[in-house]
Amino acid sequence: MSRQTEDIQRIAPRSGAHLRLQRGDILTVIDPDGQQVSDMIAYNRDDLAEYLSSGRSIDYASRMFLGKGDTLYSNRSNPMLTIIHDDVGRHDFTLTPCSIEMFRKLYPDEPPHRGCEGNLAAAIEHLGLSRDDVPIAFNIFMHVAVDGQTGEIAVRPPLSKAGDCIKFRADMDLEVALTACSAGQSNNFQYKPIDYFIERGETAPRQDEGG
């Protein structure tokens, strides 16, 4: 891979970023220091009412935990992103990004942060979208333990080690927002950055070329 170091973008702790993908682009999300979470949402660039859907994706995979080879679907059942590489193998797709109200409830002793929801909403505001348009995110590296009998869940430190990454192939043209997680419970109370880079379709194999 001929990627240059300067292509890597850094998302500062407790913040978010917007990026655009064309169909066939490869997005790599890296946990540079380990045990950090990145909430990801996506919209069809041609019709922003079509968005990433946890409920569709889990139903089609017949699995709560998605990993290498799994496709993330839109609410209209179209493939949006496919996981083509995954160092970690454990992500969450059930919980909404933390919001200012969640910070008030879950961390009553702290000044409330706008959370990943607020950071995602800020990242998509220029598209004409608001926080009501932020769906359940694909919570990269987030480790939510589930008791299959009682349904109890517990947010645990991520299994990601420093330098671990996940790679997505864009299956349509997308507007994407990503965060570096703001909620202590999700990242073992060590707020860290997230890195990402994009390999453009010029170099990445295009789906319509049989890649």
Next chain:
Amino acid sequence: MSRQTEDIQRIAPRSGAHLRLQRGDILTVIDPDGQQVSDMIAYNRDDLAEYLSSGRSIDYASRMFLGKGDTLYSNRSNPMLTIIHDDVGRHDFTLTPCSIEMFRKLYPDEPPHRGCEGNLAAAIEHLGLSRDDVPIAFNIFMHVAVDGQTGEIAVRPPLSKAGDCIKFRADMDLEVALTACSAGQSNNFQYKPIDYFIERGETAPRQDEGG
């Protein structure tokens, strides 16, 4: 309870209904024949951009499976409905309502049905909402088994017996849509009706009266 039999409304198999609740009303949803599912969605009547959120509700309950005493929250973290009675104790809050595309994928041998998604969309169309506004539903009586280790899920026949019911107290003024499930896998391939009735706030205790 002085309820009259004629107050009970019937949702025909594979169809949906719209209803309005005022804060303090009690909605009872009944499985008259057993092993049937009803997908429920809800919107704030004063601002339809505020909707029922599985991801918030699961996060606040710290449990995938919600039951008696649990509150269903909106995307803005406001209480929408509280479960005040539950004969069954097992419902799903992770999967999107079946859509026509899901029918094509999951039941390729059948003529595709518009599914609960289509029925819900039709029930809310007069409000100016569309199928893109249908969130993950609270899937009443739906039994989704979860393997906590692998994350594998399996849709099983509902645990509801004939006449079993669940009761919700409305915590805000709501537009609600309900279905009688259309997907064979969810209702043991026996398409049945769903019944419901509403006890209005005049007779039901109001939250602001300490009820």
